[in-house]
Amino acid sequence: MSDVRQHAEEVSEQFSEHLDLSVEEVEDRLDNLVNEYRVPLEEARRSVVSHYLDEAGLERDEIRSGGGGTEQMNVEDVDRDEMWLGLTAKIVDLWDPRSDAVGQVGLLGDETGRIKFTKWADSDLPELEEGTVYRLGNLVSDEYQGDYSVKLNRTTTVEEVDEEIEVGDDTVEVEGALVDIQSGSGLIKRCPDEDCTRVLQNGRCSEHGEVEGEFDLRIKGVLDDGEEVHKVILDEEATEEFTGIGLEEAQEMAMDALDTTVVAEEMREQTLGRYYRVSGPTMGRYILTNEVEELAGPADAEDVLIKARSI
Amino acid sequence: MSGTPTREVARRVFAGEFNDATHTFKESDEERAPVYALLPTGERANRIFVVGTLTETEDVGEDSEYWQGRVVDPNGDPFFVYAGQYQPEAASMLRELEPPAYVAITGKPRTFETDDGTVNVSVRPESITLVDASTRDRWVVETAERTLDRIEAFDDDTNEYARMADEQYGSDLGQYRQLVISALESLDESDGGAADEAEEAGTSETDAAEPEPQG
Numbered sequence: 369m370s371d372v373r374q375h376a377e378e379v380s381e382q383f384s385e386h387l388d389l390s391v392e393e394v395e396d397r398l399d400n401l402v403n404e405y406r407v408p409l410e411e412a413r414r415s416v417v418s419h420y421l422d423e424a425g426l427e428r429d430e431i432r433s434g435g436g437g438t439e440q441m442n443v444e445d446v447d448r449d450e451m452w453l454g455l456t457a458k459i460v461d462l463w464d465p466r467s468d469a470v471g472q473v474g475l476l477g478d479e480t481g482r483i484k485f486t487k488w489a490d491s492d493l494p495e496l497e498e499g500t501v502y503r504l505g506n507l508v509s510d511e512y513q514g515d516y517s518v519k520l521n522r523t524t525t526v527e528e529v530d531e532e533i534e535v536g537d538d539t540v541e542v543e544g545a546l547v548d549i550q551s552g553s554g555l556i557k558r559c560p561d562e563d564c565t566r567v568l569q570n571g572r573c574s575e576h577g578e579v580e581g582e583f584d585l586r587i588k589g590v591l592d593d594g595e596e597v598h599k600v601i602l603d604e605e606a607t608e609e610f611t612g613i614g615l616e617e618a619q620e621m622a623m624d625a626l627d628t629t630v631v632a633e634e635m636r637e638q639t640l641g642r643y644y645r646v647s648g649p650t651m652g653r654y655i656l657t658n659e660v661e662e663l664a665g666p667a668d669a670e671d672v673l674i675k676a677r678s679i
Numbered sequence: 680m681s682g683t684p685t686r687e688v689a690r691r692v693f694a695g696e697f698n699d700a701t702h703t704f705k706e707s708d709e710e711r712a713p714v715y716a717l718l719p720t721g722e723r724a725n726r727i728f729v730v731g732t733l734t735e736t737e738d739v740g741e742d743s744e745y746w747q748g749r750v751v752d753p754n755g756d757p758f759f760v761y762a763g764q765y766q767p768e769a770a771s772m773l774r775e776l777e778p779p780a781y782v783a784i785t786g787k788p789r790t791f792e793t794d795d796g797t798v799n800v801s802v803r804p805e806s807i808t809l810v811d812a813s814t815r816d817r818w819v820v821e822t823a824e825r826t827l828d829r830i831e832a833f834d835d836d837t838n839e840y841a842r843m844a845d846e847q848y849g850s851d852l853g854q855y856r857q858l859v860i861s862a863l864e865s866l867d868e869s870d871g872g873a874a875d876e877a878e879e880a881g882t883s884e885t886d887a888a889e890p891e892p893q894g
Contacts, residue, residue, distance in 0.1 A: 545728055545818075547689050547785040548806070592728060594691040594825045633768075641730065641783020641808040643817050664813055667820040673863040676827055676856060 372398045375413050382417070382431045386424040394420075431523060443536070444480035446518065449511040455518065458501045458533045465489075466563040472496055476518075477535035482649065484517035486510075491522050503527040515652030540655060541647040543663060544593035546639055553588050554632025555618045557581025585615050587635060591646055600646050600655045610660045611635050689728035689785055691822040692718055694756035695858045697727065701798035702847045703790050716788035716800065719848045720829035720855050721841030727802065729758055730783045730810060730818035736773045746773035748807075750782060753819055753865040754858055759801040760784060769804035776809065783810045783818075816866055823859045830856055 376395035383389050394416060401412035421428060440454040460482055462474040471489040474496075475482045485507075487493055496502065505525035507518040520526070552567055559566045559573035560582045566573050568581045587602040587610065608614045613621070613635065622628040643663040648656045692700075700716040704723075715723035731750040739747045740763065748760040762769035769786075776782070786804040793799060830852050833841045844850075 545689070545783070547726075547728055590686065592689045594728070594821060595688060597686045597688050599686075636806065637808060640806050641728075641785070641810050642814050663817065666813060667817040667866075669816075669820050669823070669863045669866045672820055672823045672827065673860065673867075676823065676859045676863060679827065679830065679856065 371409060372402055375409065379413065379416060379420070383420050383424065386426060386431065387420055389420065442480040443476075443478045443483045446483055446509050446516045449509060449516075451509040453507055453509065453518070454503070454505040455507060456501065456503045456529065456531075456533070458535055459496050459498050460535055462496070462498050466565060468563065474498075476502075478533055479536050481536045481538045482651075484515075484651075485520060486517060487520040488522070491520055491524065493520055493524060493526050496526070501529050501531055501533050503529050539647060539649050539658075541645060542591055542593070542596075542598045542655065543643065543645045544591040544596075544598065545641060545643050546589055547592040547641070548590040549632060549636050549640060550588040550590065553586060554635055555615075555622050555628045556584050556586060557628075558584050583615060583619055585613070585618055585631075587611075589639075591644065598646070598655055599653055600648075600657045601651075602657045602660070606657050606660070607635075610657075611638055687713060687725040689726040690718065690722060690724040691818070691825040692724065692727055693754060693822055693826065693855075693858045693862060694729075694731070694750075694752045694758045695754055696720060696826065696855050697758060697788070698756065698800050699848065700724065700788065700800055701790055702843075703788070704843075716790065717840065717844055717847060718829065719844050720826060720852055721833045721838055721844040722829050723840050724788055726785065726787055726805075728783070728785050728818075729802065730781065730815045731758060732815070733776055733778045733780045733782045735778055736776060738774070744770060744774070746770050748773045748776075748782075750784065750802075753862040756858075758784070759799070760786065760804055760807075761789070761801050762804050762807075766804055769807045772807040776807075781810050781812060781815045783808050783814060819862050819866055823863050826855060826859050830859075 373391075373395055376391050376398055379394045379398075380389040380391045397416050397419070398409075398412050401407040401415060402409055407415070417428075421431070440456065443455060443457065446453065455476070455478065457476040457478045460475040460477045462472060465471065465473050469489055470486055471491060471493070472487040472495070474485060476485050477483070487496065504520065506523045507520060510517050510519055557568045557571070558581055559568060559576055559579055561573070561576050561579070564573060564575055566575060568579065571578055571581065573579050585604040585607045587600075587607050589600045589602070591598045591600055602610055604615060613631065618631045621630055621634065645661045645663055646655060646657050646659070648658040650656070696719055699719050702717040703714050704717065705712045705714055713725045715725050718724055729750060731752045733748055734751050735749040737747050738744050743764055745761065745763040748762075750758040750760055752758070760773070762773055764770070784802060784804050785806050786802040789801050789803045791799045791801065832838050833850070833852060835841065
């Protein structure tokens with residue numbers, strides 16, 4: 369069977385629930401593009417699929433992927449927006465969905481790392497359970513501010529598999545000077561809407577407008593060793609452990625000063641310009657800090673001095 | 680769009696080398712493209728991190744406050760730090776700090792050409808904090824290491840900033856290696872030296888094991 373024929377069969381199969389397509393009809397279209405107009409086969413297929421999507425009034429994620437599922441990949445290979453892929457992965461963590469459109473949200477992982485996943489509420493997929501390994505087909509990747517996630521949609525295939533996965537330990541440890549505590553650190557307010565929790569800017573949520581926010585603590589910091597820059601995030605617990613300032617105390621400080629920014633100011637004063645070792649899992653460009661240790665001991669100059677004299 | 684711009688790393692450099700970094704350049708024609716100072720050991724610097732002794736502060740402004748701070752490294756070479764109304768937090772630190780004190784400064788290199796044609800290199804601070812003597816010593820060792828790394832990489836053919844530095848300043852790096860050696864030797868001498876007042880001032884405690892706040 370020719371390649372064109374095989375792709376034609378797959379495409380007509382993809383649309384089997386939506387359009388009455390004969391394989392020959394699809395093959396003609398493909399053949400025309402490939403052999404008359406010298407379009408590479410993959411691109412030709414894409415274009416033919418687009419044509420039928422238009423005809424059927426569908427979006428790309430509403431049809432099944434052809435060819436018995438998408439390429440199986442590893443979590444670490446997800447590095448582009450809108451990749452179609454398959455993963456065999458374990459559900460590592462389930463979070464509370466922040467929107468009605470989301471059925472489940474959390475982290476899944478394989479040997480190579482972890483990635484956020486979102487399962488749409490209208491995807492009609494089975495409920496995923498934490499700690500279970502699934503073979504997932506036809507996921508689509510998504511990018512937000514440099515961080516990747518995968519989405520489970522109506523066409524995704526979910527198959528529970530009886531195997532154990534040692535989820536990659538993507539915990540990193542870095543050292544450096546804390547050179548910045550960025551805006552959005554200290555005492556912040558989040559949108560109180562159950563499904564939201566966005567950080568408010570001047571009392572406004574970008575989704576829900578002016579709202580009465582709920583207080584939270586965090587630090588977005590930059591650790592710099594002179595060669596590399598690492599962005600670190602400390603949540604409420606880690607921030608309190610790091611600075612000794614808890615949520616209640618922070619609120620009192622803000623109340624006394626009639627200004628929430630005094631909290632971040634105090635934190636800057638205590639921590640900026642000092643050296644730390646930070647460890648925690650990575651999430652996109654950030655290290656979600658579990659532990660912070662100040663590098664306070666005496667620095668060892670001996671080896672460097674020997675080297676300096678020897679060059 | 681190539682996504683979010685990456686943050687510029689803060690280079691470690693002794694004052695003796697930094698003050699020689701009089702050549703600045705941009706790598707793109709865009710208006711807001713970062714300006715780099717070219718370090719003589721062959722690296723570009725859009726940001727530096729310095730820990731040293733603040734020895735003098737002075738308001739040198741005419742109409743409005745403009746604070747100058749002199750921050751000295753172990754070789755006795757000064758970094759000149761300037762903060763005015765656009766760096767209010769750094770300016771108020773310089774106003775309030777009582778020299779001598781160990782300070783950590785993250786900031787941007789700036790050059791200024793005087794009437795007689797000399798180019799002065801200074802630091803425009805993003806932040807200034809009070810730190811202790813051990814942080815300063817750690818910076819000295821780290822800065823020595825980074826400087827040696829640059830000196831060692833200077834002769835690589837692929838090191839474009841080294842080639843640029845060679846063109847601008849020449850290739851004699853002996854004086855910068857000497858800065859490294861004397862800075863490190865000064866640590867040896869002051870081993871176990873008297874605790875500095877800044878250390879005792881109590882503002883720099885970051886011990887996470889503080890007692891819970893009572894309330």
